[in-house]
Amino acid sequence: MLKVKDLNVYYGVIHALKGIDFNVPENKIVTLIGSNGAGKSSTLKAVAGLVKPKGKISFLGHNIVGKRAYKITKQGLALVPEGRHVFVNLSITENLRMGAFGKKYSELKPLYKKAFDMFPILKERANQKAGTLSGGEQQMLALARALMSEPSLLMLDEPSLGLAPKIVAEVFDIIKSLNRGGMTILLVEQNAGLALKIADYAYVLENGAITLEGDAKSVLNNEQVRKSYLGEI
Amino acid sequence: MNITIILQQLVNGLSLGSLYGLIAIGYTMVYGVIRLINFAHGDIMMVGTYFALFAATTFLLPWWAAFIVAIALAALLGVFIDKVAYKPLRNASRISSLITAIGVSFLLENLFLVLFGGVPRAFKIPQVFSGVVHLNGVIIPIIALITPIVAIVCLLLLMQILQHTKYGIAMRALSLDMETTRIMGANVDAIIAFVFAIGSALAAIGGIFWALRYPSINPLMGIMPGLKAFAAAVLGGIGSVPGAALGGFIIGITEILVVAFLPSLAGYKDAFAFLLLIFVLLFKPTGIMGEDLEKGRF
Numbered sequence A: 001m002l003k004v005k006d007l008n009v010y011y012g013v014i015h016a017l018k019g020i021d022f023n024v025p026e027n028k029i030v031t032l033i034g035s036n037g038a039g040k041s042s043t044l045k046a047v048a049g050l051v052k053p054k055g056k057i058s059f060l061g062h063n064i065v066g067k068r069a070y071k072i073t074k075q076g077l078a079l080v081p082e083g084r085h086v087f088v089n090l091s092i093t094e095n096l097r098m099g100a101f102g103k104k105y106s107e108l109k110p111l112y113k114k115a116f117d118m119f120p121i122l123k124e125r126a127n128q129k130a131g132t133l134s135g136g137e138q139q140m141l142a143l144a145r146a147l148m149s150e151p152s153l154l155m156l157d158e159p160s161l162g163l164a165p166k167i168v169a170e171v172f173d174i175i176k177s178l179n180r181g182g183m184t185i186l187l188v189e190q191n192a193g194l195a196l197k198i199a200d201y202a203y204v205l206e207n208g209a210i211t212l213e214g215d216a217k218s219v220l221n222n223e224q225v226r227k228s229y230l231g232e233i
Numbered sequence B: 001m002n003i004t005i006i007l008q009q010l011v012n013g014l015s016l017g018s019l020y021g022l023i024a025i026g027y028t029m030v031y032g033v034i035r036l037i038n039f040a041h042g043d044i045m046m047v048g049t050y051f052a053l054f055a056a057t058t059f060l061l062p063w064w065a066a067f068i069v070a071i072a073l074a075a076l077l078g079v080f081i082d083k084v085a086y087k088p089l090r091n092a093s094r095i096s097s098l099i100t101a102i103g104v105s106f107l108l109e110n111l112f113l114v115l116f117g118g119v120p121r122a123f124k125i126p127q128v129f130s131g132v133v134h135l136n137g138v139i140i141p142i143i144a145l146i147t148p149i150v151a152i153v154c155l156l157l158l159m160q161i162l163q164h165t166k167y168g169i170a171m172r173a174l175s176l177d178m179e180t181t182r183i184m185g186a187n188v189d190a191i192i193a194f195v196f197a198i199g200s201a202l203a204a205i206g207g208i209f210w211a212l213r214y215p216s217i218n219p220l221m222g223i224m225p226g227l228k229a230f231a232a233a234v235l236g237g238i239g240s241v242p243g244a245a246l247g248g249f250i251i252g253i254t255e256i257l258v259v260a261f262l263p264s265l266a267g268y269k270d271a272f273a274f275l276l277l278i279f280v281l282l283f284k285p286t287g288i289m290g291e292d293l294e295k296g297r298f
């Protein structure tokens, strides 16, 4: 579904991604783990078209390097950005409406229903401003908003960030069940333990380069990973 | 000083205030989405008025068609200015766009001075807009009644667009977070163009009704109304559409009341708008209806 080759991202003189390769096959959860500043968000932003990369990105067989972000979204890619970035000045329904920006008016009703069925908490607060939601609820909204476009590939940037463990577990349950429903997912996490437990395949990113990859289970059992990312000594 | 005169002046102030309000909306919306004070906005109002004049006199259109053509052309002009002058600077520092806006303003003013001269031209007032009505002994020019109605209808329409249409919601989203608006699948450039179109169309409506009130137009006619509308936008809370309308009404009414009741200070009437602005900002730096800018607008 997504094939990335020799991806480079520069911010001025900073070389944030130094030629990484990775693949996200259909119906799989692939995770990209790494510590602060490793380049995880840069990777997702490059794929989504928010930063201009060098290299090859093929999504559903089309080259998307240099394409504008809104066109990439329309091709079926959705990103839940780091820090959620819900539109706090819009109501929950309006946030969902933005998520379905590329949809026709007639397609909206079943999409709202699906979102509200999956996230009942959002239904209760449908007309409330998103800024009044708690962090966990905002993460649910960001997820629901991304799903409104019925993406082929869902990219999640640190969905566990700043959430209580109970909420994190809820979010990961939802990710897992989305995947069971056939959704292809690229999951970026610092919380490597959680990510590796639900993922099929994993890449470890360090200082802009991929240093390790493999089945999530094998990466989870890798000694180096256990030391660096799972806090075991 | 009796109640009749007070009423007359209030209507007059409301009418002037609606003009400021109509122009102020363009400032506030453009600022809301790209954080730019479009200093050329007053000049777009001027150009819109000239468009109406030419459509009616050179192309002999009936007045209503002339107005519609002028409003549409002004909208296109706004979009064009954004495309050639501001869009290339979207990622540059804010001061670059600001200085560019001042440059566009000078360009429009001087272009029209060169093309059409500095001598004011008469703006022909259609029959429907002339005349007065008597209401319980209060004599009110028809135009002073129509102007606020037009302004309020425009404001309500705009609020409907902002609250209930896809593009309106996207404008509000954009005012908060451009990057996230992009990944929703929205073409941000098109939305910004739409904002310029709306703002410029409203400025042209303001200009046309300005000319119906003061039927002599010249290439520098946009400067003072533009500045006062800017003051109105800041007074009301820049970024807020109802705030811009409210700010316009306050400044218009204050100005008229000062002239009417403190005639010795009439010469300073233009200064009052700015005094009022300074005064309000001292107590509420975000303006009357303004909130923290980083929370998004409209």
Ligand SMILES: Nc1ncnc2c1ncn2[C@@H]1O[C@H](COP(=O)(O)OP(=O)(O)OP(=O)(O)O)[C@@H](O)[C@H]1O
Pocket (backbone or CB within 6 Å): A011, A014, A016, A034, A035, A036, A037, A038, A039, A040, A041, A042, A043, A082, A190
């Ligand atoms: N807009 C930017 N301008 C300059 N440098 C940037 C920019 N965005 C990211 N960087 C730099 O690029 C590198 C990678 O950043 P990135 O945000 O991709 O890391 P990350 O893995 O997502 O980190 P975190 O876990 O903290 O979110 C960092 O060194 C960062 O400082």
Ligand SMILES: [Mg+2]
Pocket (backbone or CB within 6 Å): A040, A041, A042, A082, A157
């Ligand atoms: Mg990050």
